[in-house]
Structures are given as structure tokens and as C-alpha cells.
Amino acid sequence: MTEVAKYIHLKDLCSVNQGLQIPISKRFREPGENRFFYITVQFLKDGHLEKYYIENPPKSSICNPDDIIIVRTGSTGQILTGITGCFHNNFFKVNYDKNLVNGKYLYYCLTTKEKQREMKIRAGITTIPDLNHFMFLDMKIPFLPLKFQNGIVSVLDSINLKIELNKKINKQLEAVAKLIYDYWFVQFDFPISKAQAKAMGKPELEGKPYKNSGCKMVYSEALKREIPEGWEVKQVGDIVERTGTGLNPRNNFKLGEGENFYVTIKNIEQGRIVLDDKCDKISDTSLEIIDKRSNLKPGDILFTSIEPVGTTYLIKEKPINWNINESVFVITPNLEEVSSEYLYMFLSSDYMKAYTRNVAYGSIHKGIRHGTLKECKILVPQNEILIEFSQVLDPILDKLDVAQKENQKLSELRDWLLPMLMNGQVKVANNSSETKEYSMEQQRVSKAAENELSYDLQRLEIPKSKKGFAKQVLAGKIIKECKDSNDFTNIKLQKLMHLAEHLMEADLNLNYYNQAAGPFDNRFMHVFKPQMKQQKWFEKTGYRYRSLENEHKIDNYFDNYFTPKKRLFARLINLLGNASENQCEIISTLYAVWNDRIIKGEPVADDLLVNDFLNWSERKQKYNEHQLLKALDWMRENGIIPKGFGELIKHKKK
Structure with missing residues (x-):
């Protein structure tokens, strides 16, 4: 490309229009027909979760994925594209002439360091930094014929695609690394080495998962749980x-x-x-x-x-x-x-x-x-296990490191190319076969990583005739993992059962009622203790569960029914296994009122959930609003979020 760019004013290519300030009273917390996501400066903040929706906004305030909107004040000059919604009056939309300019070319022009710096300088002329319409439209950008703009966009898009693919692959590799760590050191299902199998006098166990194979576990007073012998x-x-x-x-x-x-x-x-x-x-x-x-x-x-x-x-x-x-x-x-x-x-x-x-x-x-x-x-752990773990994990971490460094260099290349391409100092080659080949390989690797992680997403397929026994197994597994904690009561067991069934989306004859301490399956709680004793898993003595001779069989039964959701279950136990009865009661009840609102299609907001919780029963008055809001934040941080699975909590007839 030998075309030399000329600079023209933005006002010759586009116009702008302001967004709308919508009163809080006219904002909706749930999506619906003719409602548009409300784009505010809060949306730009990392970790922002709260969303609002606007019903039937004016067309001028709606942006589509190919539109460009720009922040006027605050994060002045920040540019958004690729989103759909109704934008706040802290933004303005750039209405560009599509016969003259490629939208992505304009976007790339405005994201250059030069233009970002210019927008901040122009906004700073006023007492409160504000990039007004006139100041923006008075800016100049390098202008080239449309075919050259398209070529520049193709080059920059290919670089960004590689960066995004690397990020996606890295995210999946990180998930795989965490999955391996959790299996080895949270669930203790690391593969038994040849030396370990030989020392146990069971060479056939080589390569088998440690805990699931019934290998010896010992109780740790410090961690309040069982750990592998020798650790x-x-x-x-x-x-x-x-x-x-x-x-x-x-x-x-x-x-x-x-x-x-x-x-x-x-x-x-x-x-x-x-x-x-x-x-x-x-x-x-x-x-x-x-x-x-x-x-x-x-x-x-x-x-x-x-x-x-x-x-x-x-x-x-x-x-x-x-x-x-x-x-x-x-x-x-x-x-x-x-x-x-x-x-x-x-x-x-x-x-x-x-x-x-x-x-x-x-x-x-x-x-x-x-x-x-x-x-x-x-x-x-023992040293030989650490060595084996490092040998498994190190290649994954190496791939992460290589991809991150590649992304760093790609970002630097893109930022160097951007002004050079705009000014016509670098020409675009037509041959993109190498780029296509690279992209296909990246997608192949990405797909392989996705297949690895699809394990967690499988649904449970438990026959109706087996649901009763599967529920016994789930209760037995919870008891096995938590029975030695100091605060393991019937209330805590029931709350963990409620959360496990819903998070794992396990329809095990759901029958939860509103009772004082939270969701309670009265029918199951009346029969499960004799069942535990009949199966020779546990016997209740006072406030404790005593292990019986068949306790070791629970893990195999659990694997038969719940293997696709083992990681979710392990995460729940890791989070709440050592929590107090009160903590489990709060989380389970908040989950229940939240899930009920989703099932009924009602608005979900923190103040509404707190109100529902406090109105659950008189017992709930011992908790305060601060505790409940903190618990809701904790639930979101840890992924304990309802999806509307199951049935509404039942109420006894008066």
C-alpha cells in the first residue's frame, strides 16, 4: 500500500449525539421485552455486577455492536464498541458515514496514543474535564480510501484475534491447572505411584486415585479433616x-x-x-x-x-x-x-x-x-508426590508463560503498527494464508481445552428408581467429609444437602419446606438415620456420627451417581465444610429466597433478598442486614448463585 493518508476533521466524516440520564425510578433490574441494558460509567469498572435496563428508550440513545460510543467525563476518551444497549448521557455516540469510513478503522484511529492524549487535552480546557461535541468533531484523523481502511482493519483484527485466542486458551489452561490441583490436594485423588503401591503391598493400585482407592487417611486436628497418611x-x-x-x-x-x-x-x-x-x-x-x-x-x-x-x-x-x-x-x-x-x-x-x-x-x-x-x-505432601505434581503442572505453566509473552509482543506490535498503518508508512500484504493457518491451529487447541473442561458441565442422569438411594449417598458423603468438624449439626447437614442438590442440579425428589432454620426436607430427615445404620455407614451417637464398617463404600457409590459434579461438590465442602451452623443457615436460606424469585420471575435485588430472608421466620431476626449483605457478596464471589433450578420452597398449610 503506497497511498499517503491525508488528515481531515471528524466533522466531515461523522456527527455525534448524547446519551440519556434515566432516573433510578425508571430503571429495571431485570431484562424484558423492549428493555435495553443501560450502559453507564459504572459498567467500565472491573468486577461491576449490578445491571440496569431501560424500557423503550429513544432510538438515538441505543447503540448496536457496530456503533462507537465515547466517554465524555471521568474516563475521558475511553471508547466502547461491540455492545448493545442504551447509553448514559456521560457518553456520546459517533454516527459515522459508512460510505466513507470503516467503523473499525475509525475505532482504531481513536484508540491510538496520539488521539487518546489529544482527547484528554481537549477535555481539560474546561474546569471539569469534559470532552464536548465541538472539541471532538474538531479533531483530525488520517483518512484513506475505503479499500485501504479495510486492509488496515484486517491486519489489526488478525492480531487482536490471536491475542484473544491466546487469552481464551490461557483461561482454559488455568482452569485445567486448578482442576488438577483440586483433585490432588483437595480431594486427595492423586495417582498412586509405583513405589507407593508396592509399599502398600498392592501393586495393582499403581496409577489409581489415592482416596477413591480406599488408601489410608488420618485425621488432622489442625485442619479438622482427614488427610493422606504421611502428609x-x-x-x-x-x-x-x-x-x-x-x-x-x-x-x-x-x-x-x-x-x-x-x-x-x-x-x-x-x-x-x-x-x-x-x-x-x-x-x-x-x-x-x-x-x-x-x-x-x-x-x-x-x-x-x-x-x-x-x-x-x-x-x-x-x-x-x-x-x-x-x-x-x-x-x-x-x-x-x-x-x-x-x-x-x-x-x-x-x-x-x-x-x-x-x-x-x-x-x-x-x-x-x-x-x-x-x-x-x-x-x-511427601516429596515424591510434589515431584510428580510439578512434572505434570510445569508444562501447563510453561504454555501459559509462552502465550502471555507472545501476547505482550503482539500488543507491542499492534501499538507500533497502528500509527504506521494509519499514516501509510507500512503497507498491507495480501497473503494471509499464514495468519489463517495460525488461527486454525489456535482454534484447534482452544477446542481441545474446551473438551477437557466440558466434564463439569455434564448433567446428572439418575434414574427415578435410584433417586432415593442417591440422596442417601449424598447425605452419607456430606457426613463422611464433615462429621469431625466441631459444629456439624442436623441443621448444618440439611443446609449442605439443600445447597448440594441445587448447585449440582440433582433432582433427588426435592421436597424442601419453609422451616424456622431454613429449607428443610422433613420426610428425608426422618428416614435417613435408620438408612445410614442399615447400610452400615454411620450410627448417630449423641451429637456425633460414628463410622461403621461400610463407610468406605460411600465414595464408590458417590462416583457412580455424581462423577460429573464432583468438582462442584468438593468446592462446596471446601467453602462450607468447616463453617458454623449459623453461616450455613444464612447461605442456604438466602439461596432459597433468591432461587424462588428467579423461578417466579420476580425482581432480584439485595434489599429484596434481605427482606425475604428476615420474613422467613421469627428465628431470622437474630441476624442483621449487614451480615446478610456480606453473605450475598460472599456468595457472588464464590459462585454460589442460583439459576432457578428445582421447585419453589413449600409452606405448610395452616
Whole structure:
């Protein structure tokens, strides 16, 4: 492409129109006919969950996937495309002439560093930064004939496609890594080694899952659960060589000098470092100063110490152009105790997330101290198991690292190409066969990863004649996993049963009634104790369940009925197995009133759910609104979210 771009005003290519400020009283919390998702600046924030919908908005305030909308104030110049909805008056829509300009070409033009900087400067002319229509339309962009615009879009889209495919593959690889970790160290179904099988005098068990094969488990007082024989419980401080941090500027160095990156918590996403324009820059001298304190090296784990607490990254190579600030911990494992891969997965686990939530301090920004982190209990397996685990996990982590670095280079290439293509300084080649081949390979790998993960999505197929026994098995499995906790009562058992049946979408003759402590299946609770004794699984003695000779058979029965949902069940037990009776009552009852609203098609909002909970029974008055709102946040964070499965909670006739 030898065409030289000329610069023309945006007003010669497009017009703009403002969005609408919709009163809260006219916003809906649920989608419906002729309702459009309401796009506000809150929508731009990470982790934003609350959505509103507007009914029959004016056509001028509606945007479609091929439209471009731009933020006027706040995050001035931020550009959105590819979404459908009704936009707030903090945005304006760019109505471009499709006969003159490719919408994606215009989008790419406006996302260049040059245009982003210009929009912020133009918005800053007013007292309150505001990119008004005139200032925006007065800007100029490089203009080329439509066929050349299309070629530029094709090149940039192909790069972005590769980046997105890499992200998708990485997300799936991360899920696979977590699945492996959970199977080995949460469910204890790691494969039995040849040496272990031989030592047990059962060579036929080689390669079989440890716990499911009936291998010996011992009760850990520290963890309040059974663990494999020979494993130890220690504190994090016992298995690391050191914990350290980076350095804050203060009198040590200056920001904004040089080309190296100064990494803070905002630049660390789970499993990756984001080196982009949002990252502060530091000089070579500053980099050396920080490194004397942080001493980053391969095998170290980075751990964010303030909100969001506990985001982690495993260092695979010595960093050469970045280092960390004081809010990022660096943790060096003692390799005689644990491997880097095991410690990284432990620090990234659901258990650690729950621990940090419970111990984090601070009224505004929650955080964790080195000493508190070191006090966290960690299960330490035998060395041969750690070696085998690292051999399995290391290739997955390597693939993640390679894809992340490739994305970093692709992003840099895209950002370099963008202005060069716009100005006609780089020409577009016609041969895209290599790109197509690469894309097909990426999609093939992506599909393979999806197939690996489809295991969790399978539905349970339990014959009607077997549902009664399957329900006994589920109760037996819960008792087996939780019976040794200090607060395992009939109420807690029933609440865990209610949550397990609904989260696993297991229709086991659902028969839950509204009773004082929450959802209660009275019919089942009256018969299950004799059934447990008849099966020789457990016997209730006082407030405890005593194991009987056939307890070991429960796991095999459980696998027969619930294998597709084992991971969901393990997650539930991991979250609530050691929770108090009151905590389980709160979560189960909130789940029930939330699920009922979904089934009935009623609005779902926190204040409505709290009200439903408090009106459940007089017993609920012992809980306060703050507890319930906190519980709802916890449920969302941990995926305990109803989908409208099952039936409405029943009420006894008065």
C-alpha cells in the first residue's frame, strides 16, 4: 500500500449525539421485552455486577455492536464498541458515514496514543474535564480510501484475534491447572505411584486415585479433616526461605524516567504481569535499586498484599525490564519442603482466598501482613508426590508463560503498527494464508481445552428408581467429609444437602419446606438415620456420627451417581465444610429466597433478598442486614448463585 493518508476533521466524516440520564425510578433490574441494558460509567469498572435496563428508550440513545460510543467525563476518551444497549448521557455516540469510513478503522484511529492524549487535552480546557461535541468533531484523523481502511482493519483484527485466542486458551489452561490441583490436594485423588503401591503391598493400585482407592487417611486436628497418611500440616512460614517486597519511590528513586516498568498491584492479573501504558516507568538505575531489595528470581511467587489481596504470579525467568513496589510480596519457597509449582497453586487456591478474606485488615483498603501470611496452615505432601505434581503442572505453566509473552509482543506490535498503518508508512500484504493457518491451529487447541473442561458441565442422569438411594449417598458423603468438624449439626447437614442438590442440579425428589432454620426436607430427615445404620455407614451417637464398617463404600457409590459434579461438590465442602451452623443457615436460606424469585420471575435485588430472608421466620431476626449483605457478596464471589433450578420452597398449610 503506497497511498499517503491525508488528515481531515471528524466533522466531515461523522456527527455525534448524547446519551440519556434515566432516573433510578425508571430503571429495571431485570431484562424484558423492549428493555435495553443501560450502559453507564459504572459498567467500565472491573468486577461491576449490578445491571440496569431501560424500557423503550429513544432510538438515538441505543447503540448496536457496530456503533462507537465515547466517554465524555471521568474516563475521558475511553471508547466502547461491540455492545448493545442504551447509553448514559456521560457518553456520546459517533454516527459515522459508512460510505466513507470503516467503523473499525475509525475505532482504531481513536484508540491510538496520539488521539487518546489529544482527547484528554481537549477535555481539560474546561474546569471539569469534559470532552464536548465541538472539541471532538474538531479533531483530525488520517483518512484513506475505503479499500485501504479495510486492509488496515484486517491486519489489526488478525492480531487482536490471536491475542484473544491466546487469552481464551490461557483461561482454559488455568482452569485445567486448578482442576488438577483440586483433585490432588483437595480431594486427595492423586495417582498412586509405583513405589507407593508396592509399599502398600498392592501393586495393582499403581496409577489409581489415592482416596477413591480406599488408601489410608488420618485425621488432622489442625485442619479438622482427614488427610493422606504421611502428609504434614505446617505453616507457610515453615516452608519458605523468605518473604520480601519491592520498593516505593519516596527518597529512593523517581517515577517517570527511563523505559523499564514499575509493577504495582494494578499491573498484576492472576498468573500474568501486564506491562502497558498504565504501568509507571523507571530508569535502569532505579531498577537496580529496587532489585537489591526484591531480589526477584525464577521460582519466586508474587503475591498482592492489598486489595485485591492474593493475586499471584509465578516468575519463570529473571525479570530484566521490570520490578515491583512495596505492596507486592515476593515469596521464595524452601525447595527442600515444597516445589514452586505447588506453593504457587496453594497461594492461588480457594482456601487461600478464604483465608485472606478472613484475616485482611484495614477500613478502606484491605491488606495482609507478612506475619499473618506466614501463619496460614499449609498441607505438605511427601516429596515424591510434589515431584510428580510439578512434572505434570510445569508444562501447563510453561504454555501459559509462552502465550502471555507472545501476547505482550503482539500488543507491542499492534501499538507500533497502528500509527504506521494509519499514516501509510507500512503497507498491507495480501497473503494471509499464514495468519489463517495460525488461527486454525489456535482454534484447534482452544477446542481441545474446551473438551477437557466440558466434564463439569455434564448433567446428572439418575434414574427415578435410584433417586432415593442417591440422596442417601449424598447425605452419607456430606457426613463422611464433615462429621469431625466441631459444629456439624442436623441443621448444618440439611443446609449442605439443600445447597448440594441445587448447585449440582440433582433432582433427588426435592421436597424442601419453609422451616424456622431454613429449607428443610422433613420426610428425608426422618428416614435417613435408620438408612445410614442399615447400610452400615454411620450410627448417630449423641451429637456425633460414628463410622461403621461400610463407610468406605460411600465414595464408590458417590462416583457412580455424581462423577460429573464432583468438582462442584468438593468446592462446596471446601467453602462450607468447616463453617458454623449459623453461616450455613444464612447461605442456604438466602439461596432459597433468591432461587424462588428467579423461578417466579420476580425482581432480584439485595434489599429484596434481605427482606425475604428476615420474613422467613421469627428465628431470622437474630441476624442483621449487614451480615446478610456480606453473605450475598460472599456468595457472588464464590459462585454460589442460583439459576432457578428445582421447585419453589413449600409452606405448610395452616
